[in-house]
Amino acid sequence: MTPFLNIRLSRTALQLMAAGLVAGGAAMPASAVTLTTASPPASFADTALPGTSAALRPELAGTVLTDQITPFSFQGLEGTVQSRVVREAASGTLDFYWRLNVSRDASGVGLSAFRLVDFGMPQLVDADWRMDGLGQVSPSTARLFSASTQPSGAINFLFDTPIAAGSGSTFFFLKTTATDYAATGRFDLLTGGAQNLSPIYGTLAPVPEPTTWALGLVGLVVAATARRWQQRK
Template sequence: MQHLSRFALPVITLGVGLLAQTAAQAVALTEPVSPAPFADTALGGTTSAARPELAGTVLEDVITPFSFSGVSGTVQNRVVRETGTGTLDFYWKVNVDPSTSGVGVSAFRLADFGYSHLKDADYRTDGLGTTGPDTARLFNPASYPTGDLNFLFANGVNPGSESRLFFLHTNALSYDRIATYDMLTTGAQNLSGTFTTFAPAVPEPASFALTGAGLLMMGALLRRRRPN
């Protein structure tokens, strides 16, 4: 995933309507308008009191270690099914080891997450961690059709600190470990390797059902038209 080269790529059209304000405290992501390759949205943080719809059951909670370019730590990846709607929210949290010397993490970059299920993004201020991403950068599907989004930390997640849980609020009903992420260091912005992460399943079960129904209908029509 080479997000660093995104700025030089031409963008022709924005073919997908993505995101909408879903609650009074939701931070709706700004859609990029061609020819812009991306659009930034400022994140201010939220709580379960401000957004009670986020309450739910943790389905997955995976911690993955990383080490690159002098920085090490872990990334926590969580999937939550909302109690009220049954839809899924995807969380991440970056922890940087105290032993790391003088370098932290400035960006968490998602790829292959998809666009169709995205609703909004933010970070939680009512849990562990001290640093929230101040910006969510959504890339243009005209040039990045698989769904790319960066969480940017202006001051970095620095040695001995941990980020807040930051999240993507979606209307997905199922998930799989099909997306990827990488990270950038502060300072020289060295790039990590690629790690897998959870994302909305593609296609959703409902899509399978519709596809199956469509194939059955086509089969029936073909049988009717076939000469005896």
């Protein structure tokens, strides 16, 4: 797994970055984009992402806790993935951001998807991308996989316009109820066809709250007890 390259910035700079340094873009709905959940037998559901900003959603303003850069290289593409965690000023909860940059593309196809797993589905609130920051290409769709097929949490950000060499994506994010994080998530990248995948890399993800851990443990105990009862019967 490729190690992260840490970036350390002053507290003032991080706060400005979290609030959004550049204002721009057309007016968009200020409401949160709640992720559509899949209904059986479907294994996933898509949600359109219109874009938003700190001006439209003031609750997103906060302090950047960390920025990590992960270099990637596959299928003739080279670049970096920027992973960012922001603590919202009002609620104290965490928002997780990513930004993709392509420095070289020998294939001429570009990046078409960011695929995130092991993120922690119970703590997801909503998703979108920021139009008040860096980047030229925004994700059009968030594809949320069902808990039955991906119990640890899986979501894809899809780009209708692939990210070409010399360009980068806007910051796209997942808003959560988490208050702590760790490098426990994973992602890969897609170019061209469905099998043109990158290696798997590490990224930042929510740490389950103590109550979540407790409920999970209770569920495991109940399941184990039921199995033993059925075996005896």
